[in-house]
Amino acid sequence: MKKNTALWTAFLAFMLISNASFAQRMLTGRITDGTSPIAGASILVSGTKTGSSSDAEGNFSINSNLESGQLEIKFLGYLSQLVKFSKNKDLGTIVLAPSDNQSLEEVVVVGRGVIDIAEGRMTPIAVSTIRQTEIEEKVGAQDITSTLVNTPSVYITSQARGFGESSMNTRGFDQSNTAFLLNGQPINGMDNGRVFWSNWSGLTDIASVVQIKRGLGSSKLAISSVGGTINFVTKSTDMKQGGFLKQTVGNDMYVKSTIGYNTGLMKNGFAVSAMFTHWQGDGYMNKTGGQGQSYFLSIGYKVNEKHNLNLMVTGAPQSHDQAFNSTLETFLQNGRKFNSNIKTINGVAMNPRMNYYHKPVANFNWDWKIDDKSSLSTVVYASMARGGGQSDRTDASKQRVPYLAADVNNHQWYGIVSNYNRKLTDHLNFNVGFDLRDYKGEHYRQVTDLLGAQSITHSGNVNYSGPLTASNVYTTNPWKAWGAKPKNAEDRLAWDYNQMIRYAGLFGQLEYAKDGFSTFFQGSLSQQQNSREDFFLYKIGEGKSKKVNNFGYNVKGGASYTVGHHSLFGNAGYYARQPYQNNIFMNFKNDINENAKNEEILGLELGYKFASKYVDVNINAYKTTWAHRVTSNSRLASAKDVEKYNPTNNPDILVVGDYVYSTNYGVKQDHQGVELDFVTRPFTGFEFKGFASVGDWVYKGSSTTIVRNQDRVELATENTDLNNGKVGDAAQTSYGLGVKYSIIKHLSVDADYRAYDRLYSSRQAGQGNVLQLPSYQLLDVGASYKIVLSPTNSLSFRININNLLDKFYISEANTNLFATEGTSTWRGINTANNVLIGTGRTWNASMKFTF
Structure with a gap:
């Protein structure tokens, strides 16, 4: 027994x-x-x-x-x-x-819990990632947005307006409603949500990854990610000693020189990476030249196995002349490079429209590995900007003396984002964090060129009786703009006010994953306080507005299931987003707008993903409804506008060629669509990829529209019927194919074909009243070659030709003039419409020495 x-x-x-x-x-x-x-x-x-x-x-x-x-x-x-x-x-x-042997390949990524890259996430989302190799190869002389042109539901307009003047729409939503992050730091303007790419030209040199999460995405912050979230992850401190020299040339006398160097990880635990760039060019359209620099400094310190610190400072001071939309007839008669901004003033032909800006950004990252199950990531950041947009003006005297002035938009912005991650069990993960921001913007107009006059007169400041005289001139050099702030009220023209915004957010996420099944829940709460102080329209000491507090929140949840190479997922989310300050205070005064309610966004997504060694396929379907939103657009005043809006007692309040601004309150939009993207690697050295997206984006109901002139004077309040009108400014159907082939080792060629259809005017109107623009197709080609000189030295060459076939096309329009009998037309479009013509054939070539 x-x-x-x-x-x-x-x-x-x-x-x-x-x-x-x-x-x-x-x-x-x-x-x-x-x-x-x-x-x-x-x-x-x-x-x-x-x-x-x-x-x-x-x-x-x-x-x-x-x-x-x-x-x-x-x-x-x-x-x-x-x-x-x-x-x-x-x-x-x-x-x-390494994914790119030619650049900073051994990157130490800091702030992992804050940056929130969707690499290997348990819950699938609609995401596209562009890595450093492709960024460096494809951008050339373009904005960083050009890296996303081969992405479903993304529409990028060209830089025909000037350097840094591109714009981007995601799923039919403009840039102010797509969240942009720099290493986890929000960079959308806090007052209006806009992003101006001329301020971020340095990103093309320092970005290691650009990732777009369309729709709800996975960002835990309470941010304006209606269309999606785009995260720019910069190069961090390099662990390997070395550097590079790079020279780029392109069409219209474009020249760009870049130098970078890394100390590598030194014995004291420090490592330093630095980069500096200078660029200049004449611009594609007539008299749209520009020049600028970009700088990048990253200092890393590994305290011990638990703590990593990194300080990054970057900026891109620049100035560039601008071009705007003109009538299609004007472009057909004068060529696509025609610039309607060119004027003869005092007998001299010039382009008075110019933008200058310097926006340094600094952030300090601290990564703390508390133990095997928990970590804390924190980024503290600051941004202080100086600059504005110049245009031609006439003073308030009887002689109407001409001069140049800049509408200044300075700001100082401080913030902190911190995220704590805790692994509760082998299958359950928890995140919680906070997001604090403090913003102050200064807005006024100042003289930049008296054009030979001794002084100019201006009026409107209620603190002074009678006209004021301004004789001081302030620089448009972006480096010197820091000391160009007028100290006296006489030099601040047309308006003079400050915007103050304070923001506090709390966010959290719970994620569970086991045996191919995962589910997550995210939520955030935020409180935003808006106020303004006006020194122009109110007596000194009486210009402080009420403090307007708005509470917002969002909730998101989803689930996925993976079997072998197949994944299915579904997500849903609801946002109650606070209105931007520019929509809270009416008429650029302290009057509070009762129509500025929290915007309500509901998003639904379904997706399928197939991933294998040879092919990856993603299919996504989405539906987004958006109520109580505020939109705005602009156009050049026509004779009909002048007749309609000019009061008899003030016939000069609007003249032909001035800009007319429209703000629409109470707009509701309904966006739905399907997206596809794939990449296949049938054999070594060959990659074939493609994308397609079909959307149905319409307005619902009606809106209240306030019309203003370019001096912000209200001209009219109108009711606009928008029901079932098409959402414009982005192609609702797009598709493309791309190929890359390595002919021999270190020699490759690539090509990308894109087609756009169902593109409508941005001028809002009801069903049947929105102008549809002609479809168009583009072809870009490029080639790369690398010579290995030694184990540590190499010489690389790259050439790009964009719009190889020199296609003439309309990239956007902001009027709805239909062809009628007797009107001039082009491809069925009334040539009186105000349009932007896309950039024709352009090229750039670069050489890079790595050591």
Whole structure:
């Protein structure tokens, strides 16, 4: 009996050990770049949600119940790798190849919990990622937005208006309603949500990743991500010593020179990376020249295994002349480079329209690995900007003396974002954090050129009786703009007010994942306080407005299920977003707008993803409704506008060619559509990709419209019927194909074809009253070649030709003039419409020496 008991005990012990061994196979290995360990790499068992990350020495271990399978290994800045496993428990050393051998490849990414890159996220989302190689190859002389042209539901207009003048729409929503983040820091203007790409020209040099999460996305912040969220992740402090020199040239005398250097990780734990760029060019359209610089400094310090610190400072001071929309007839008669801003003033032909700006940004990141289950990421940031937009004016005297003046938009902005992450169990993860911002904007007009006059007169400041005289001139040099603030009221023309915005947000996320199933819930609360102080329209000491407090929130949730290479997901979310300050205070005064309610956004998404070694496919369907929103647009005043809006007692309040601004309150939009993107790698050195998106974006109901002239004087209040009118300014149907082929080692060619259809005017109107523009197609080509001079030195060449076929097309319009009998037309379009013609054939070439 004792013998039988011993046998049974041994048998049961053997079975338990065997079952435990079968149930949990321990997979181990080490991730390196060939010389140094890679910490923080993502390791996931394909077809499951079982995963881990590498430690400071690159080591990892994963418990898996699979007899065989493969691991998906990913790390930002390196090519993803699939590693098969069967009976082997120790996979040994796995070497990841850099995604770009020509640039800062060993990037230390800081602020991981704040930046929130969707690399290896458990919950799938509608996301597209553009890595450093493609950014460097494709941008050339364009804005950073050009990296997203081959993305579903994204529409980018050209830079025909001038350097940095591109614009971007996502799922039919403009830039003010798409959230832009720099290393997790919000960069949309706090007063109106806008983003001006001329202020961010340096991003083309310092971005390591650009990621767009369309629709709800995965950002935990309470931000304006109605169309989507675009995250720009900059290069951080490089661990490897070395540098590069790069020279770029392009059409219309474009020249750009860049130098970068990295100290590498020094014995004292510090590492420094720095970069400086100078660019200049004549501009594509007539008299739209510009020049500028960009700078980047990143200082990293590894305190110990638990604490990493990084300080980054970047800026892009620039100035450039501008072009605006003109009638189609004007472009057809004078060519697509015609610039209606060119004027003869005092006998001299000039372009008085110019933008100048300098917006340095600094952020300090602290990553704290508290223990194996928890971490804290914090970024403290500051931005102080100086600059404005110049135009021609006439003074208040009887002689109507001409002069140039700038509408100044200075600001100072401070903030902090912090996120705490806690692994509650093997399958449950929790995040909580806060977002604080403090903003002050200064707005006034100042003289930049007296055009030979001794002084000019102006009026309107209620603190003074009679006209004032201004004789001081202030610079438009972006470097010197810091000292160009007028100290006396006589030099502040037309308006003089400050905007103050304070914001506090709290966010959290709970995420569960097990055996191919995952679900998440996100929520955020925010309080925003808006106030303004006016020194022009109110007596000194009486110009402080009431403090307007608005409470906002959002909730998002979703689930996904993965089987093998297939994933299905669904997300839903609701936003109650506070109105921007420019919509809270009416008529640019302290009058509070009763129509400025919280905007209500409801988003629904479904998606399917197939991922394998040879092909990746994503299909997404979405529906977004948006109520109580405020929109605005502008157009050049026509003779009909002058007749309609000019009062008899003030016939000069609006003249032909002035800008007319319309603000629409109570707008409701309904956007729905389907998106597809894929990439296939049938054999080594060949990549074929494509995208397509079909949307149905319409307005619902009616809105109240306030019309103003370019001096912000109210001309009229109208009721506009918008029901079922098409949303314009972005193509509702788009598709494209791209190919990249390595002919031999280090020599590759690529091409991208895109087509756009169902593009409508941005001028809002009801069903049947919105102008549809002609469809168009574009073809871009490029080639790259690299010469390896030594193990550490290389010489790289790149050439791009955009719009190879020199296609003449309308990229946007802001009028709704239909063709009638006797009117002049082009491809069925009335040539009296106010349009922007897309950029024709352009080119750029670069050479880069890496050492």
